[in-house]
Amino acid sequence: AQSVTQLDSQVPVFEEAPVELRCNYSSSVSVYLFWYVQYPNQGLQLLLKYLSGSTLVKGINGFEAEFNKSQTSFHLRKPSVHISDTAEYFCAVSEGVGGSYIPTFGRGTSLIVHP
């Protein structure tokens, strides 16, 4: 069965600093990977996704993520954060052929951007 681990429950950072939110997964088949963002008092929305092809994926609001198959990771990065990036970030994985196709979410990482 697939699983998703977000290694940091909370990441504090100052405005304009770079940030990396870590995500590792386990699966024995091919996977599809997603990052979702949840702003305060809202539902989740898609930030970016990796399906196939280039391992570097760019998303909305200047975020990007890199798929590393050998390390089974899909870390999210942004070179310079803004106060408005303060939110909860969820990594999710779905399995492909031979797997469950049902998405599994990590526990989330709270990004707190300080002025």
Added chain:
Amino acid sequence: EAQVTQNPRYLITVTGKKLTVTCSQNMNHEYMSWYRQDPGLGLRQIYYSMNVEVTDKGDVPEGYKVSRKEKRNFPLILESPSPNQTSLYFCASSIAGGVYEQYFGPGTRLTVT
């Protein structure tokens, strides 16, 4: 506008009083799902449905029921709510599982006293 709607958004109820949280999507999606979000535990799947009349248990189905009689609707039923079901609930829909992203509703905050 493509969206997932949930009602009610906020609900305070008492132990044992049956309640239903409705979920509706207007995107003709096959896949729908219910999650609960609790501090420190992230999103946990309660039930999902791959299509009309097809539902299956997620990770935390105890105490919940669902039905999928129409493609657009996927209500969550708590027959006898208990305080440990106090949580933030999200409905989501997707074209299908696998490669497709999920679209989330705005959430329902439920308090059971």
